[in-house]
């Protein structure tokens with residue numbers, strides 16, 4: 001279900017003739033047995049790639065729905081769901097056509113979603129809808145649409161199904177279950193009961209750095225591959241997927257592609273959310289305050305790197321399972337972050353800070369406190385976020401956050417009151433802890449450019 005090319009086919013790209021658009025050319029797509037919500041870059045570099053690399057890939061096609069706009073589906077549908085994965089290593093690019101997406105669908109097409117979820121052959125729903133969406137209850141959110149689709153499945157008697165959250169959310173299986181049941185209860189109480197009995201919520205830790213595709217990436221694929229692909233995806237060579245939970249209607253043999261199935265996901269999830277994503281958030285806020293644009297640039301700044309390693313030292317004390325191999329994991333992260341050919345923009349990582357810091361910094365701060373230490377490095381990450389939102393607000397620079405209005409109101413306050421109000425948006429449980437507020441307040445400004 002995937003085809004690799006590492007060198008440019010010769011011909012059209014060099015003769016100036018129009019390049020053919022990527023397409024299946026009559027070769028059938030695999031049958032749809034997986035529905036995905038959130039057709040973005042990461043879904044295509046990760047779950048779709050793992051599915052294409054499973055030994056039974058020919059039996060598992062994905063119908064992938066966009067979240068907000070139809071655009072990504074329109075572009076991909078014109079290519080029969082095919083796209084190029086550009087695996088960008090430090091020493092060069094490898095190109096691979098991924099064929100597991102059988103259908104690319106506008107998220108607004110709820111009739112198609114309900115139709116697929118009503119079919120017993122649909123066994124899995126995967127999600128990459130971003131962290132903030134799990135807090136949205138409106139009927140037109142991706143989870144609202146999923147709940148209506150599950151109601152259609154119940155009515156059709158199509159049987160059990162697995163929902164697999166692949167978002168960077170702590171306890172993503174439980175969080176997805178709570179959100180789905182909350183929305184279902186608002187529709188009809190019986191539906192929430194059906195969901196609890198028939199839907200398995202699988203927890204995952206997902207990892208593959210996948211920055212946004214640029215026009216230069218589109219041009220590179222055309223030049224190197226000899227076809228036109230309007231929607232390639234660029235990712236690092238590294239890919240990791242750890243899952244825990246039941247698949248009552250079956251699943252692809254993702255383990256053949258390197259996925260790992262475990263009984264207890266939490267230690268793996270914490271390792272990834274704290275060490276990788278926590279470091280990313282720290283670099284995103286401190287790095288931008290210090291004038292950097294990408295992860296690799298921020299990492300090369302000794303102040304940022306020292307703050308990141310201090311945070312890792314704190315987090316590592318709470319990652320005690322030997323299988324986590326934390327020293328090797330940290331070394332691998334340094335190599336991955338330093339990849340000079342992956343332009344991972346700090347502005348993209350910085351979005352939705354309140355939701356992200358709650359999972360990336362606050363648990364480490366609380367764990368350090370519980371052990372009688374100050375958690376100064378985790379506190380510094382929160383202080384850097386406060387400086388970042390205050391600087392954005394005062395310069396009029398746009399930033400994205402589900403609590404943006406509350407952030408803007410808080411930055412209107414002065415001094416320690418401002419620190420306390422902002423902390424309340426990230427960690428309400430800590431605002432009455434005066435030493436914590438004082439510590440974070442004292443750290444404000446410590447990572448801005450001197």
Ligand SMILES: NC(=O)c1ccc[n+]([C@@H]2O[C@H](COP(=O)([O-])OP(=O)(O)OC[C@H]3O[C@@H](n4cnc5c(N)ncnc54)[C@H](O)[C@@H]3O)[C@@H](O)[C@H]2O)c1
Pocket residue numbers: 037038039040041042043065066067068069128129130131133141142166167168169206207208209210211
């Ligand atoms: N990019 C990565 O490196 C990476 C790695 C691991 C995990 N993830 C997880 O995957 C998620 C998606 O990342 P991506 O790079 O594919 O992003 P993306 O912007 O390419 O895609 C996000 C998808 O979610 C939808 N969406 C976002 N906000 C929405 C909203 N408010 N309502 C409805 N739909 C909405 C978008 O329409 C899009 O389909 C991340 O938030 C993260 O949790 C990403």
Ligand SMILES: O=P(O)(O)OC[C@@H](O)[C@@H](O)[C@H](O)[C@H](O)CO
Pocket residue numbers: 131168206207208209210276277280281348349
């Ligand atoms: O995708 P987000 O917005 O949750 O977080 C930004 C990055 O930290 C994240 O995308 C990482 O690159 C990714 O989690 C690596 O697997």
